[in-house]
Amino acid sequence: MSEPKRVEQVADELMQGISQTEIITKRSELKPSYTDTLLALIDNWQKHFDDRYGGLRGAPKFSMPESLRFLMDYAWSYNDTDVRNHVVFTLRKISQGGIYDHLGGGFFRYSVDEMWHVPHFEKMLYDNAQMVSLYAHAYKCFNDDSFKDIVYQTVAFLKREMMSPEGGFYSAIDADSEGEEGRFYTFLKDEVDEILNEDAELFSVLYGVSASGNLDGRSVLRSASTPKEAASVFGVGLEHAILKQAQLKQVMLKYRNSRVRPSTDDKQLLSWNALAIKGFVDAYSTFKDEMFLNLAIQTAKFIEKYLVNDNGSLSRVYCKGKVSVAAFLDDYAFLIEAYILLYQATYNERWMLKAKTFTDYVNAHFYCEKSGMFYYTNIKYGDTIVRKMELRDGVIPSSGAVMGHNLQTLSTYFLNDVYGDMAKQMGANISGQVEHGGPYIYKWAGLLLNSELGPAQVFSSGDKGKSMLNRVLAATHRPNVLPFLRNVKSEIPISKYTANDNMIRLCVGNTCKVPTSSEEQARSEINEARLYKQS
Template sequence: MANQLANASSPYLLQHANNPVNWYPWGAEALQKAKAENKLILVSIGYSACHWCHVMEHESFEDDEVAALMNRFFVCIKVDREERPDIDQIYMTAVQLMTGRGGWPLNCFCLPDQRPIYGGTYFPKQDWMNILGNLAHFYETKPDDAEEYAVRLTEGIQQSEKLEFGNHQQEYTMATIQEFLEPWKRTFDFTEGGPNRAPKFPMPNNWEFLMQVAQLTQDNNLANFVKLTLDKMASGGLYDHLRGGFARYSVDAKWHIPHFEKMLYDNGQLLSLYANAYKWTGNQSYKKVVYDTVNWLKNEMTSAEGGFFSALDADSEGVEGKFYTWTKAEIDEILGGDAPLFNSYYEISEKGNWAEEHTNHLWRRKPASAIATHFGVTEEAVEERITLAKQKLLAVQNQRVRPGLDDKILCSWNALTISGLCHAYQAFADEAFLNLAMRNLQFIDQNLNKENGGLYRNFKDGNTSINAFLDDYACLIQALIDVYECTFDEQHLQKAKALTNFVWVHFKDANSPMFFYTSDEDEALIARKYELLDNVIPASNSIMANNLKKLGLLLQNDEYLQQAADMLKSIVPSIKTYASGYSNWASLLLQEVKGVFEIAVTGDDFEEKRRELEKKYIPNKIILGGKQGNLPLLHDKFIGETRIFVCKDKTCQLPVSEVSEALKQIF
């Protein structure tokens, strides 16, 4: 019998629609029921590709005995953290304050007015039943103690991201950056890349920032470490060597065995990272990563309307990674005489290179040159045979039961992917990348715009239901700037400006330089929070600050520039204490130190010159131009012939006709 989730838009909620638990979606009906019946609320939060969410559902939420206990004493609310990150932020903070850790599934028990009193993550069935009984008894017999817990926790949530917003002026130098870079370097894994711990997440904005520093300071040691990290991620099991695309994280320190779900937000950002890294190094393996990941995006993650789906599950047939792993016997049978070379190339063994599961997951530990020497063939022959072998395995894999697809479409994640495709287009001048980005932007324009100038966050089966949050606006503004820099079509900047002004009106905190995560049009929760930490996805405030800097330069808008400066000033003390958690902010700081080149390309052959210029990795630039344009920076720069103008700090150098001459003015 279906519960209250049968009409939900979220695939995660729909997965629970036939549980015996009487789940409700977050909304007025459930919240009013809790107050009317004076019952504790269970807010249970997860997402469709979450392995341990599935485990807890199977062990507890599908069990009639457990469900009876939950239904008797609690109003049970299911939340998809990807649709409602505002709710997730609040109760994740509560659980972290209570336990010192967090994650998903996230289970938080609240008073009928939504204030939390207890919580945790995954619980085995018997532990869960004990907690349910104990909490119900506690609330019935000690309501005053429950109220006291709620007061303290709610105060902690409301104070958790308070910053000291001073008016002190500070001059930023490379010494400012080195002050937090040196302690960060002590956490590097100089053997396997990334941080010296497990699990390992890709964290694209960490490596993007460090790549920028390496380029702008010519720090060869840092450059080598960033390259090591990118090489290890791409050769490890985090990367799907058959289908393209990256998994969410590696459970070990060698990037070998991933948590197998694939998330759109990771792959959109990793497109940017590897495209920029190709411009930086010319490494052909980075180009292959980009092309294969875009193929995966087109083949498996794109809707008929041009939107990008959210995620692929880790599990199939109830087993994590089953779709992606192989026994040696399977490979030997499929590949025949080419199996020994393939097995050596991808570290396949009889016992299995994934020892715990006695199976194999493709990863590389030896260069193609070593394989070629061992088998007495050329490197070209190795790559040809590997390509053919992968096609054979792919044909077999395509017959397997596929992991579940989370087919909701989210504005922010789609926008991150537009940016990734734009950076791929800039690196490789492949029109297919720009066309895919433009089709997705058209999808957003047709389906996620609201009549009042705002946005919707979600789309599924032709329907939208949730107001956009700050990350949706910030990521889309960023994407529109990226599209402008690929096309020089100023309508994209005008749209970016309109969205920025909407954010200014509806999200700005009057008492700080920051923007709230939720709009003033949204329902009031127990706290209205900022998003400040750069996680796997950068903080929406750091993206907005970078947007304001770029738009301020492109539009010569001093108010935008001052706002970006004020936001950065308030966060610099935090960067110094935890640099890896503020790396997108640190990129803005690096621009303040090094300055930003404003490169205008005008005239009939602007596109040819733009493409040539984009082959060079220049992290601290904006680019603009065309045959005509109305931007202030383009005033007096249309002089008939094709010219390149390099400007910085309100000063332009003499126009030149060749990209090589312009690069001499930059480097």
């Protein structure tokens, strides 16, 4: 065989090998239930739980926010207190550790140690957006005021340090400044003593500052003691310790801000900004603070102004006034998810109709009929050697799994069996990998969990219906709750369902409860519609 022919053969073999990675085949049989699969997944996953420090055993440790959200949903659905306790323990360990910025708010990328103490100091938009979602939902589930503080402080950081003049959010803040990683965020004990004088010891006890430090002689701040513990050590009242803590944080933050700052990656990515919308909407849904909703809508308007093209497609990157790169599946999937959430928060139907429009675009340009899954790249751009699929979840959920959730949700709102069948097929295709997938297949597992639960349709009508629904949903833990307002002129078919003015009705599957004017009763009915772990 001539050399050119051999090169062509090797190239063909290579392309065939690549094409078989991250590709999945269509299953012909759909299981009626995936409870056994989900229980096996959790049984395997629990073997890796870190009972001492939270998260998974070993280092480095990533916060993996959406995997923790899935575990919360699973724990609620199957009444699993062990998983529930692991999640809340992990959330507290993360927020107390050095992976959280205790002066400026926001989360660093990951911890280099198993205790969450010393981070890699890069701050990513996608981490912080997802952590806002996670801690907002966790507040609903666990009613821990420190989780509320985390949400507000992280959003304040995003507004202050990552928001662009155009209304979107930058991608990242670097780890290094002055040629040294973490220099901006860490302190020498002598520095703290000089800045805070007689209050230095109180601050040091609260935040773990020592002469030896925990990073090359410098201290990464962490929550080493509670105000109550510090008050006991110094013989002062609790209120005094809390007040002092707030004051000293501001003094140290002002000092830190005088340093040379790490540089900012000022690319604005559609997919990560869509995650920010989700974070803001989730915060609004929990706390009912209009500031969060305004940020979500502002970010959506940024995307629509700069990254939505006239032909109905999306672009991926906006940077320094220039738009570049055709959007991938994650850009579409995360934006569709954000639009659905905006509708559920506002009942403004234009958001839901946009979600459907982009879903139809994705179905036409990314769907693989042969496998029943989605490619990561658009069929319009045929210069990619091999079109691959995202089948594993990482720190960010896979775009294919998010698209499955979108189809599942939209199938109910639009009474669209085609969407529903597509979502079921995707779940069936991936189900064989879920049992042993652990924390790296959580979003797909969530698709199966939603299928087990079925959608809980919660709806109302009349002038007070919207506010009643919002108050009820703010205290609802159940996954897969789909709220809507009756509107006989709606373009969303489900919104034409009959509803009583100023009353709330719940339907799960083919069973509907009697409408009630009691918000407490409505919350109770929603929160009772769960699965239970088999003995």
